[in-house]
Amino acid sequence: MSSVAVSNKKGFGAVLWDYLTTVDHKKLGIMYLFAGVLFFAIAGVEALLMRIQLMVPNNDFISAGLFNELLTMHGTTMLFLAATPLLFGFMNAIVPLQIGARDVAFPFLNSLGFWLFFLGAIFLHLSFFMGGAPDAGWTSYASLSLYSPGHGIDFYVLGLQISGAGTLISGINFIVTIITMRAPGMTFMRMPLFTWTTLISSTLILFAFPPLTVGLFFMLVDRMFGANFFDHTMGGNTIIWEHLFWIFGHPEVYILVLPAFGLFSEIIPVFARKRLFGYSSMVFATILIGFLGFMVWAHHMFTVGMGPTANAIFAIATMAIGVPTGMKVFNWILTIWGGSIKVTVPMLYALGFIPSFVAGGVTGVMMAMAPLDYQLHDSYFIVAHFHYVIVGGIVTAIFGSMHYYWPIMFNRTLSEKLGVWTFWVFFIGFHLTFFLQHFLGLMGMPRRVFTFQADQGWDLYNYISSIGAIMMAVGVVLLVINVLLSIKTPPVNRRDYWGDGRSLEWSIQTPVPFYNFKQTPLVRGFDPCWLEKQEGNKEMMTYAEPLGDIHMPNNSILPLIMSIGLFVAAFGALYHPDGVSWSVPVIVIGLGITVLAMITRSVKDDHGFHVHVEEVIAEEQRLYGKGGNK
């Protein structure tokens, strides 16, 4: 079987091949991170264009049709193709290290999940160059999306179907990893909060993505193969789409925000030099939020006309989510209370997070009041609300964690000074953009409007909001510059970069070797790294086994080939309603490629390979020995 690559310098082709075939969770984490940043930037530009259009009344910077395409792609991209992969990046890179595993449970599926996501995302974005992007909003409500001409919605349906399959596969992988791959002594109630939130969030993926898959499939056959699920003249019903979409869509918010909570629960104790307050109630609150997250989808549909009883039930259920969320917020405050706080960039983001997220949370409770929501629904108030939750909660977590985990992921550091600048520019810009949008909504401005008439009392606030959006863009540019500059920083080459690390990932010396742990660690309590440091252990780790051969999985190109097969088949389906003769053959060829790759995978035994003790010692010497320096 393949042996360890020991040489330092590799050609570009070899590196590329390595990344195309890798099953290493750390490399996949980096790939997720960069793919996420790419789509974050694209969706950010879309947002900026929209805000420029809305800067002044009756603006003609962007046409009505293009505006709808931008708003659809902005929402879809940010949620599915930016926030999700960015968080998956951290999950991949960090969770196995936190639980003391050498890799995830299904490395092959991990790679497949990434390539499905990535090719689905590329497919969706090709719509811009092939006759127009989807234009029915990220919710793509059935009546409008069936009415929408061109192929935009088809790109949406097929692209999300493919990337959604990738997300589901990754979710299953994380659940199994966390259940079966924990190091000895890493009991469930010793798991770091980020691992916990990853587990719950993956469970939500498990139950939330199938309804989306089903809904997208209905839309697909309705638009491309003449089915009638949503055509009311044929007995169909568009409300089914709304239910299926929100049964997925509401948990999706928690899928994203729970890992963000987890990341802050890692950052805050480290920089407060104090144990996370109320660990078990934090775990309990996470589970409760995940559970309640499935009971409340219809609060997005209060104005659909479900009747007062349904509205009342969903209103009360929604309010109940405020309780565990409130518990979390107070536990964070009590964590820093009496601590010793060092204000680093990640901690600065935590500082920005709590007030912003609480503000987003309380407006959520306001909209849970169904009769009040009749006014707020589909107005700019809700735009303000969910941006406070998503930017204030999730984006701050992602930016903060980039600074926090950069040393582990890249063995390099991001500049603190530039980071502080980024934070303030972005944070002030964010509040400037979205705070006044609450009032725009209350003043009667509907959301998703490509322009507005003057003299309705909205001019000033829209202008200010657009200025804020430009500041946010400047902030993101600063962050990208910071990332580029980090290439030139000296390598970290140490354990516990921040000095107060608590969980297992900080016990590993960077650069992290490809097998993570030369010996599987023995976890003797909560916060193992902190525990070992308190006992004066220089290696910050106790081992559960002697040095021995390490079993690792093989790289494979098959995940990429399977994804390409679906990518090809999607083009066939896309052009099917046009009546072109090649559509069915292309579908068959594409699916054939995927099935063949699956059969190859199934028939060819893949036992992985063993890294022998001598090779482990050589690798350790290369990474950490004298002159050994990446």
Place this chain on the structure above:
Amino acid sequence: MEETKFTPQSWPNHPEQATAEGKNKFVGIWIFICSDIVLFASVFATYLSLRNKGPAGMEFTTQSLFELPLAFVMTMLLLTSSLTSVYAMYHMKNYNIKGVITWMSITVLLGLGFLGLEIYEFYHYVHIGFGYTQSAFSSAFFTLVGTHGLHVIIGLVWITALIVRNAKRGLNLYNAPKFYAASIYWHFIDVVWVFIFTVVYLMGVLG
């Protein structure tokens, strides 16, 4: 991995969970089935809300369309195939590759019989004018039963591939979890069919 030769005595009690990879597969297939349950639940819910819904003057309803005897035969075929896959697992625990191959092959044959009847049924419906695009009801019906049928096809291909691949080489700790996962999957398909039989056919005909 070096091939270890087993005897029925040295063969572990739970061969499907004897290795770390096997354990992962064992947990993995159960987790996957959880998510597939939600998938079917969504399709079932849609079917129930679109049952008998169509354009004005639609002639086909559950009562005029479905025939219980055929659905009953299909149910029996699939239930029996579930039983035979249990036999195969029994032989796997006893390190008897011949038993595994025989009973898995019978499972595949029964599954093919089921699939044949389903194809006949679909063909018959389309033939009398109840096509996929005829009404919301027809779309929902074909999608629900067809999704199950697709699962059957995947299961058949999977089990056949396992039989072909492993008939000669015998059982080991690498392929035992694969057989086990496939049989769990097959049971799941069977359970889903029981629900389809009840919700679509039984409730359809009895109203």
Place this chain on the structure above:
Amino acid sequence: MMKGLKKWRLFSLLAVMTVFLSACGEEYISTLTPAGKVGEHQYDLLMLSIIIMSIVVIVVSFLYLYAFAKFRRSRLGENYMPKQVEGSHTLEVIWAVIPIVLLLILAVPTLMATYEFGDVKAMDEVDEDGNKTALTVNVTAKLYWWEFEYPEQGIVTAQELVVPTNEKVYFNLKAADVKHSFWIPAIGGKIDNNVDNVNKFWLEFGKESEGLKDGVFYGKCAELCGPSHALMDFKVKTVDRAEFDQWVASMQATEGNTASVDSTDLGEATFAQSCLGCHAVSGVGVTGAMGPNLTTFGDRNRVAGFLEHNKENLENWITNPEEYKPGNLMTGKYAELSPEEISAVADYIMSLSVEK
């Protein structure tokens, strides 16, 4: 130096004041200046929740910032080792209970209002003669305009809803093509116009619209419905009951009105030739027209729902509707007209009125 600073302070104070003074919005469109029972009730709920929620945000932010300032490592020394606290059950119970109490305060009025706003039983009530006691309006939303049918009165109008003040007005709402949502922010909101089913709700109009800037309340489509979603506005004229009855009578009096191809008036003839197929000029009828009913066009406040109401805009609109409302269904439905014809048709349409 000091002077410059003072000026700067004064300027920023003024700027902040301007921002907050405009926080209520315009009377004819803002939910913060409600007119009528529903809107006022919703405004009360808004205030109740805003007060509670502001207290929550302020308390949490204060605690957090205070802790952040007080427990800084720069003050405590680099080597200070805080006590590693596991948690506290008492405290954790307390902050589970506080939100529950706050939420209960919000939940009770929420439930009551949900049932109150959803109560449309009175729609079917009849008096001894079998006439409906309450006014019902059937609203059909279409790309991108609104049709208002008064089934009991047998009349239909478009784009401008006319309703009596200080009584419950009931609505049946439906969409003809894609989903829309019916929202009059200052009066109360909102409910979707679905394609699959009819939604019902009621509103009460608490104020005559005459004193407002344009003499009307503004209504909006709140559900993304295509390129011109942002332009799918309508207006609401609220009048007292007597005036409303009079308006209904004059609408009913237009029964049988039509335009003739043989008319000597070029405008009417052209209208009959090119427009009448979709646009009726009689207010008596039922819902389901291809284009907005134009019987009351001369009384209206806007051209196409959002353009200023003058002949020039009307001419521009007729010349090229696509330029003003992309995706509308009027474009291309009629043969091209000469400038004289357009001018004459515009004159004719502007002359259609029941109030003058």
